[in-house]
Amino acid sequence: MGFFYDNPLVAIVASSFLLWLVRFIVSFVKTRQLFHRLPGPPHHLLWGHMMVAGTIASRLPKRVHPHVYPCFLTKEYDLPPLYYLDLYPLNHPTLVILDPQVAQDVLADATLPKHRSLKDVIAPLAGHANMLSSYGPMWKKWRSAFNPGFSVHYLMQQVTTIVDCSEAFVEILDQHATTGRVFRLEEETTKMTIDIIGKAVCDHDFKALVGDSEFQTLMRKTISWMPDTQSLNPFHRKHPFRPLFWKYYKWRLDQYVGKVLDERFTARIGNAEKKARKKTGIDLALEQHFKESGQDVDSRTTTMSTEFRRNAIDNLLVLLFAGHDTTASTVCYCYHMLSKHPEKLAKIREEFNNVFGQDVGAAAKLKQDPFFINKCEYTLAVIKEVLRLWPPGSSGREGRKGYFVKDPITGNMLPTENFLLWVPSIAMHRDPRIWGDDAHEFKPERFLSENNHKLVPNAYRPFEKGPRNCIGQELALLEMKIVLATTVREFDIKAAYDELDTLDNDGSLWARDRSEKTGIQKCFGDEAYQILLAAGKPREGMPARVMLGNVLLGNVALFALARLIEGSRERVSKRRVQTQRHREDEYF
């Protein structure tokens, strides 16, 4: 005892360890009881154990996104569409749901909270009041406040902004085409999606496309400190410095977004009429505030309560986060799948030629008439098919006492209390029982209107369905259609995993992660498999090469020439104005 009195640090460490051990034993026993109480028949219970998962894991890349596991488990052990999975203590006791109707029933129930694993991941970035992980009245309030900002009508007004960002993205691709060097495609698509979501939600330019963006750096840092739930190394899983870094980056993100919010708030006062027409997320948040507090928007004495400000920042952060990460990865997979399937690439290019004409860039046409984008039916089918094969996320709900799901095969009512109710959309999307023997093949034609009747209801859920579906899905689809329309004919973009070594020292988030570079490097026969880093991201940020597309090589050269001439004209006229001003200054 005296030893502990003399060494308080050792005493603290020892007692923390003891506490942790007791907690672990208690929860271990509880989990065992949970599984033992489950009803039969036994084939519905995959007594997961590490052995089963280990067998599958040994055939997959180390860092592959865990949402692919149910695909392989189901196939390997011929599992039914609903089964329990026991991977404790690596993961929460889980009920895997691969039946479309059961998934629909569970996820349409807004009274089931999001699972605590999601809250644990999102809270360090966006607090507890954010609409992604909260539920009940808090979720309802913020969801209803932001809904109008994502209506199709409002989004069509954003087309010019999105086109501007995709034009800046074209310049980045142009530079990569000129240097001919390998680069990480996901890093570049992220710049574009950050700027688009920044303008759509905050009416603010985060300037990721034009240089080093403080906001982008902070987001990437926060994401790099998200918990490593896959590692078997307890130090990785419970990194002692993680809470510190989280707090620090969250504080800086709060400062950044708080400033944007405050500026908007000040600008609104006395400017109500003009601003009232806007429906960006930030304006909607402020409208919510004025509604709640019953204050006069025009009054100089109007104030923002600390609690409202805190919650508004968290909700803006969650929109900014969810609105860039998923879309950036999906854009990469669009290019990847098209480059792997030249016949589909030819088809999408043909559609752009038909819709926008062969001689004019899509950007100019879209600025004239945004509704041209709605004519790109094949493009939408390509994006949908990419999201079927590579959905960046999945959904989980917290089961509860008295809430049962009906097994579609046996009719048994299965308990859910203390279980994660998991709908891994990728496993449902690649299930041959639903999609047929070609489930793993890239066939955008599935989503053309003439084939609509062949789709199994509720089996396609990249954005989830029901009241908690993705608020930003229309924005994401619009954004991706525009980006493809403005780049697919202009460039050939190809993954370059065989040249990955050249990026070893690029200082990116990926270069530092050595753990994923050895062993098996393919999943579903593809090197660009998804890893879990907030959303499902293409491994290593998808190293890629870009070349000017053959189809429009001539046109791009002409555009470049035109831009050059335009640029020099602008410079000449600027110089003239400056000289004129200079003369005027001298005169006065």
Ligand code: HEM
């Ligand atoms: C390819 C792009 C996207 C995909 C695949 C996607 C997917 C999803 C999915 C699956 C959910 C449900 C999550 C759950 O049930 O736990 C969700 C929710 C959400 N998404 Fe997206 N998303 C995308 C783009 C966006 C964009 C652009 C925004 C930005 C505004 C956004 C904001 C949100 C928010 C705020 C929620 C929570 C909604 C709620 O619970 O009421 N997402 N998204």
